[in-house]
Amino acid sequence: MSVVELTDVRKRYESGGETVEALKGVDFHGDRGEMVTVIGPSGSGKSTMLNVIGLLDTPTSGTVRIDGRDVTDFDGDELTEERRSEIGFVFQDFHLLPMLTAVENVELPSMWETDVDRHDRAIDLLRRVGLGDRLRHTPDQLSGGQRQRVAIARALINEPDLLLADEPTGNLDRDTGATILDEVTRLKNEEDVAIVAVTHDEQLVEYADRTVNLVDGEIR
Ligand code: ADP
Numbered sequence: 001m002s003v004v005e006l007t008d009v010r011k012r013y014e015s016g017g018e019t020v021e022a023l024k025g026v027d028f029h030g031d032r033g034e035m036v037t038v039i040g041p042s043g044s045g046k047s048t049m050l051n052v053i054g055l056l057d058t059p060t061s062g063t064v065r066i067d068g069r070d071v072t073d074f075d076g077d078e079l080t081e082e083r084r085s086e087i088g089f090v091f092q093d094f095h096l097l098p099m100l101t102a103v104e105n106v107e108l109p110s111m112w113e114t115d116v117d118r119h120d121r122a123i124d125l126l127r128r129v130g131l132g133d134r135l136r137h138t139p140d141q142l143s144g145g146q147r148q149r150v151a152i153a154r155a156l157i158n159e160p161d162l163l164l165a166d167e168p169t170g171n172l173d174r175d176t177g178a179t180i181l182d183e184v185t186r187l188k189n190e191e192d193v194a195i196v197a198v199t200h201d202e203q204l205v206e207y208a209d210r211t212v213n214l215v216d217g218e219i220r
């Protein structure tokens with residue numbers, strides 16, 4: 001069973017009397033222990049596809065399944081709950097809160113949980129990404145690669161089945177990118193998550209188990 005499955009997904013935007021069909025019948029799946037990269041030219045629908053997979057946007061038609069459950073007709077609250085419990089996000093520009101320490105940033109997505117283990121889990125995750133000696137540092141005291149490691153630990157705090165990444169290596173130099181990708185590959189197997197990454201980075205594509213090419217709203 002796939003962690004995420006899109007079946008014949010279409011997405012139309014209406015703006016200023018014009019209709020844009022950003023996704024034109026996309027079939028896609030991401031499985032546990034697999035990293036899939038999504039590539040394609042600007043405007044081909046990559047962000048739209050990532051937003052649909054991340055339950056941030058709903059398709060005009062078609063079906064979205066998470067862990068085999070059809071979530072297409074979920075309402076906003078149900079989608080938020082599903083997103084919190086099953087999906088972690090990593091961004092190009094890290095999206096860390098500047099006034100919080102590394103460990104506080106990692107704990108943040110689990111603050112609504114009463115689980116007393118979250119602090120220990122945050123520390124454990126930071127140790128596993130090599131930041132055991134940077135727990136109390138704030139983002140401005142960390143390098144770009146260290147910030148992205150914090151963001152990856154944060155994305156994993158709720159033990160998601162699915163990790164979504166938008167140009168995760170976009171702000172990193174090649175060597176730092178390679179180190180991060182080695183860690184992500186290890187964590188992918190340890191945590192048994194599915195990873196879907198939108199990217200232009202050829203190095204990231206080399207690390208992928210599978211790549212799909214989106215052209216004008218269709219997978220080619
Ligand atoms: P990519 O991420 O590959 O650059 P996008 O998914 O951002 O592509 O965009 C795909 C198409 O959908 C483009 O033609 C874009 O202009 C259009 N589009 C995306 N978001 C919106 C929106 N909110 N309203 C109207 N059109 C949109």
Ligand code: ADP
Nearest residue numbers: 047048050051054056089091092093095166167
């Ligand atoms: P953009 O390049 O379009 O400004 P970002 O890289 O900031 O986009 O984010 C990519 C997508 O992820 C956006 O479409 C946005 O809606 C979504 N997003 C941004 N911040 C968050 C967040 N904190 N949690 C979940 N989704 C987010």
